[in-house]
Amino acid sequence: MPKVLIVFGSTTGNTEGVAETIAKTLNGNGVEATVKNAADVTAPGLADGYDAVLFGCSTWGDDEIELQEDFVPLYEDLDRAGLKGKKVAVFGCGDSSYTYFCGAVDVIEKKVEELGATLVAGSLKIDGEPDSAEVVDWAKEVLGRV
Numbered sequence: 481m482p483k484v485l486i487v488f489g490s491t492t493g494n495t496e497g498v499a500e501t502i503a504k505t506l507n508g509n510g511v512e513a514t515v516k517n518a519a520d521v522t523a524p525g526l527a528d529g530y531d532a533v534l535f536g537c538s539t540w541g542d543d544e545i546e547l548q549e550d551f552v553p554l555y556e557d558l559d560r561a562g563l564k565g566k567k568v569a570v571f572g573c574g575d576s577s578y579t580y581f582c583g584a585v586d587v588i589e590k591k592v593e594e595l596g597a598t599l600v601a602g603s604l605k606i607d608g609e610p611d612s613a614e615v616v617d618w619a620k621e622v623l624g625r626v
């Protein structure tokens with residue numbers, strides 16, 4: 481059974497809820513998914529023992545892209561997470577009225593690719609309140625690729 485780690489950074493709970501929905505979908509379909517809050521993890525060896533890692537992060541800031549605050553220390557140390565050759569996908573909540581809609585998702589995708597991870601699915605960018613059907617569809621897409 482593939483093992484998938486889901487790590488999220490979330491301030492108001494939107495991205496956290498998305499992470500839980502993804503985990504539920506994966507766990508109900510032959511994958512062992514574990515959810516961790518970015519506030520509770522450190523980067524060294526984070527991906528060890530997992531077949532794939534899904535990163536979730538909301539976007540903050542006005543004139544520039546700011547990652548959700550709990551995700552920042554992890555992002556800055558991400559080269560120690562063991563992502564080389566690892567399957568990765570990225571999701572996050574945002575608001576399209578801002579200049580950089582879900583900019584954190586783009587920033588994290590770029591970083592994990594630089595670190596040698598393989599993006600196994602296009603990112604999931606959620607505008608406003610998460611719609612669970614959209615999240616489940618994305619999780620099912622990921623499901624076949626981990």
Ligand SMILES: Cc1cc2nc3c(=O)[nH]c(=O)nc-3n(C[C@H](O)[C@H](O)[C@H](O)COP(=O)(O)O)c2cc1C
Pocket residue numbers: 489490491492493494495496537538539540541542544545546548573574575576578579580581582583608
């Ligand atoms: C001060 C502020 C700045 C924000 N900046 C952005 C932004 O630059 N891009 C974006 O897509 N969303 C932005 N958002 C929207 C949040 O990312 C959105 O509310 C998201 O659902 C929060 O997710 P979370 O509860 O998981 O933290 C901003 C919201 C606030 C209040």
